[in-house]
Amino acid sequence: MENLECSIADGKKNITIHPQRMAVYLQSKIVEAVDNNRNVYYLFFFKNEFLAALKAASIRRRSYLEKAFKHGMMFPSTHPFCRTILSSETPFQKRSFNQLHGKLQKQYTPHQTAYILTFFDAFIPKKKLFKDIQTYFYQYRRNGQLFAGYRILWVLLDFTPNHSWVKQTVNDLEYAKFKTMYKEMAVELWEKDPIHMEKALYFKRKKNPEKAEALIDFLINENRWIDAAALLMNQLIRTSGIEKYNRLKQVLETYYPKQDLLVVLEDLYQRSPSLEPLQKDLLHYYLTFQQLNHSISIINEHGFSLNEEQWTAFENMLETVSLDSGNTQVEKLNTYIASLFKTQPDKAEIILQKCVKQLMERHDLSYISKWLIPIKEISSRSLVVKRIEQMKQLSDDPDKQQQLGELYYQFDMLDQAIECFSWEMELDKSDPLPVRWLSKIYLEAGKEEESKAYQQLFRNMQKKANA
Template structure:
């Protein structure tokens, strides 16, 4: 089950219950917006799928990283399998303060990663403080003669404070001319040596760099982000290759129901026959025949022999009570099955009629049967139903009508018929016997025994 409620630890290691609202995936960052039981707004920050910290807020700074992430990134509304996966894979998440965050960044990330991650927090840490932190990192590299590393910090500063005079002067400094050309020309060295800038380019131009981006995420084992990239590509330009890659990731890292949920969301975006075929196989494997039947009603593709066999098996294993399928979808499904194997239809159609008679009027079921008559009109079960339909208003046939209703497990209708027959023919024992049998089938033992005694007494008087 996909749940949008979860718990993290606050700064004092106490449980904090949150309800996810929406999520953004944007250039190595994932930001989850959530609300507490006290209606306080939190933003949870992740880098490459790993939890960093969370911040409580009442408002966000305009043109902030968060605003950009939700406007330009891939966004998902709760509940959503991607959110669920992100939260459950970070089950020990704990809020840390800014000092602890800096220590964590220094210990576990490169200087460029640290600089980039710090820009996530401009709505919660003074922009001046963040700017000075990034500027100090730049000067440290430049003093150490690490010009390329220093220029990478400049690129991060350009996104963070593009109008700042300090940033403008550094960005055009001729000392960095070779690097400037490398970035402008998007040379191969850029994609090998500045992974943050490279990923910004690949993220914003997926059509051009899709395969390269997939390979990068695969190399770094960032399965959630890879799943989201494939998912978004399927929305833009669906293909069998992308679908197969996505399906493989979903099979390995998501539950069956999460996989189905994601594929269903995609199928609502635009029609794509291979996607519908894959969804059908998922439904059949999970024995979700109701969803399979609706999909077949809405889509136009041929069932394979294996699909037919699996559908037959699943339907035959279901009880009439479990057969809660929309009538039009059920009719369409049976037509496909019976056209291939009309001789195996009797038992299955009997089960379907039991289900439908319990929910709909006789006239509705009669109309529902019409298309099926062309395929299997000689079946015994159809002839029995037709007898019910013809006798339903005939008081002279209450007993045989009741027995037919009994055969179709329509207990209340059977009781009505046998009771009417008993009133019309009080000297006959047969209706009493059938009343006893019907009450017993309904689990009403006392009523069954009472009619059994009446039946025996009437038999003795005969």
């Protein structure tokens, strides 16, 4: 996939940025990007909604930003998840803290605003953030909204757990009934304080699978499928399971076309290569999209036995794909060609011819002879096999270079054929046959001047012979 390029609006100017990676952490997504001068920017999102773009020289220790990139799920900028998030808005607005705070107050509830403010402790002094959040608590308290105020206290408790005022206030007797509700993680908190419930379950998910399932259900119901998928991927990395994998695939198939789905599965495979259903799905997509090298790699890596439909797809790919680019992993194909000789020897011979030609570009005849061993065991009558064995015998015999040149020509290896016929011509200057071959091969190689020269030499030799 092509690298992404976005822009940040900074006053009247736009800054081009190149996203590098994205962290999915709690209710945020944070994209790290660099501009053309290697300045680093962070794009903050609450759930899927863009908040602000901030420039940073470094990441402050123990900040929310550091935790996000240390404990969150990381995805490269080429990942479909990152591309989905970055497609939401462009250019992205660079905002001062006052501008950001004003936006939050207009767009979000006080509770959401208080929580979102904790994202920015890498950029804003923690004391200032604390006081701004504390202001919401006092507003609720003055209005007699005890539970609303208690929710703010829990934001502060997570933000500054050792702050004496927070620890004392959260334990006041007037909040006793709320404290029990939070301690027991009462079901009604899903409705009354979803921010706290989501955060609490996020940190309990590793020890309590039921909590993880409840959190995933909540995220899907909120249409936060990237968060749900990232959480499922995180679970699969730690403990493989067919049910988790099927649920992840169901989520992905709902929102992504197959090409993007393949990219997501490849990313998961890099993190969890031992997941068998994932391996099989990747093979399916590689065959579907005719990605020969990837098909070869995963078949070899996991020793897959192909079913009839897969064999047909693989064979058709081998038969139609161009091997001339030199990018195909021909070295790994010998066992599959050998198997094909059992059922379709004619097709196998065509594919073998193409593969051997490609191998000649990169290997000597001894290597190719060894590579052919599985095929020899199945079909010693193969014309390609016979030619290679004959070439191997002739390669060290200076008196047989013309025969060797003809065999190289059969594999369309024109440079090697020219070398052989040139050697033969030097050995016997009276023999016109190597000269005739050289004229023919140079013409096929597109070297008309050389071809004409050897053609004239051939005519002169004929005239001399007939004189």
